[in-house]
Amino acid sequence: MHTPLPHESHGSHESHPPLSPQAPLRAAQRLWAGVAVLVMSVAAVLTGPVPAARAAAVPLTPVTGFGTNPGQLSMYVHRPASLPAAPPLVVALHGCTQSAQAYADHSGLPELAARAGFLLVLAEQSSANNANKCFNWFQTSDSRRGQGEAASIRQMVAHAVASYGADPKRVYVTGLSAGGAMTSVLLAAYPDLFAAGAVVAGLPYDCARDVASAYSCMNPGVDLSPAQWAQRVRDAHPAWTGPWPRVAVWHGDRDTTVVPRNADELRDQWTAVHGLGQTPTRTSLIGPNATRHEEYAAAGGTVAVEVNRVPGIGHGTPVDPGTGERECGSTSAAYFLDSICSSHWIAAFFGLTGTDGGTPPPDPGPGPGPDPVPASCWTSSNYQHVQAGRATTNGGYTFAKGSQQNMGLYNTFVTHTLKESPTGWYSLADGACP
Incomplete structure (x- = not known):
């Protein structure tokens, strides 16, 4: 097995994918949990001390009784001080070894919730379900419509709509790594629920159906044709004929845990679902670090799929600490990498900020436009x-x-x-x- 290299830049790296919680695998789970701790300890020694955590944690409200909860997940809500009537709803899914609180404190999503006025729901995995607290994206009992963890998150959304007045037509989901892979699951299994999603360092839907194939999907990756990937999405909800959720992909170009090939396969999967080709209709450089931004527009100019390739980072959520309009997040925990405020651009893609990432800006005419990307x-x-x-x-x-x-x-x-x-x-x- 490949172990993430502790000398890679921008801090620690996430451990390998979770092992199944089934009894025959418990010993292996304990082994990999130990490996995860060892890897992060070595990285901390080599990269220096981790900065102290921010003084105040983001306030989260635990919610119980939101449904039958077949996946045995925990639900938390962050409600900004000021919200419009029928606010949009964003569901956030943490990565392995993380928690809902850690993701709220460091991802930058609460800052964007306050700026853009949306309700934030965070699902949390338990060590009882998975030793490394990874969402079980690779188990069919948790990754199919109406089953397990996917159904639990569906119930969280229904509860947020009923109890907090969230707009059922503006529900979105994003997540990191195993949370990113579970984001793919939700977009495929519940296209009638989610308007759009953002997969951060994640994987295509139905890439793996057991532990062994999960490792192969992560590294070196699985190469299927766009049509094959798209069929897997359609098979998740055969009665659904569209419209399909819009999808944003975020991936570090030095990720050795979930290799960058997965960004290409995600692009292939969702462009094919939308009936688009795999050549971008528009390419530009965004953010302070010149992230490569590719758009795949449907008829009418709406961006159905976008891919953001973040230079110089490994495995984690891209953040850009600060108080500026396009700054957010904190790097005082593992897997939050100082580069670009991905949460800002994700909110824009969802159409929640003043800059609607789903529609290309008007043609500025002669003069400088977005930075062209050379070969x-x-x-x-x-x-x-x-x-x-x-x-x-x-x-x-x-x-x-x-x-x-x-x-x-x-x-x-x-x-x-x-x-x-x-x-x-x-x-x-x-x-x-x-």
Whole structure:
């Protein structure tokens, strides 16, 4: 098994995926829980002391009796001091080893809830369900419509609508890692409930159906055709014919826990569900760190899918501490990485802020517009190209994704330069890249 490298930048990294809570796997769960603690301890030693937590925790209200709760999850609500009538509702799902409180305190979502006026519901996993407190996105008993953890979160939404007056037509979901994978589950299983979602360092829906396949999905990833991925979404609720939720994808380009290939597969899955191609209709650079932002627009210009590739970070939620309009979050806990306030851009994509991320801005006419993204070049070993999602393997050989050019043996010794143009299409460019 690959262990996240403690020397990677921007702090600690999340442990491998959860193990099933079923009795035969309890010993393995305890082992991986220990591995998670060890990895974070080593990272802390190498990167220095973790800054002290913020003085005041975000106020959360625990909610019980929200339904039959078949997944045995906990529900918390954060209600800003001022809310409009029938406010939008955002559901947030934490990552492995985290809690609802930690995600509220560091993700930046409560700041955005106050600015944009939405109700925030946070679901929390328990160690009784999963030793590492990961949502069980890979178990069919928890990842299907009307079952387990997915059904529990559905009941939380129904309770928030009934008890807090949230608008049932403006319900959204976002999550990190295992929470991101569970976000994919909810968007597929309940397209009649969620208008949009944002998957942060997560995985495509129905990539795994057991523990073993969960590891393969995370690293090196699973490469299916867009049509195959889309069919898995449609099979989650066969009676549903649309409209489908809009989907935003966020992923660090140095993530070795859930490799960046998963961002490509998520793009393929949801663009195909929406009947779109896999070439972006608009590409730009956003935020203080020049995050690569790709939009896939449907008829009428509404962005159905967007992909945000965050440079220089590993596994975690991108945040940008500060008090500015586009700043949020805290880096005083593991898996919150100083780069860009993803919560700001996610709220915009949901249409909850003054800048509606779902509709491209008007054509400014002549003059400077969004920063164009030039063709990118990547020089790495064949192994690294595959890990990053720029190439695939077959029969021990490596092939550039898009052009399908044969790059030679799949190992760490053969090195090539790949040119990416257009986005997601790679070709050999040895000696011919600027």
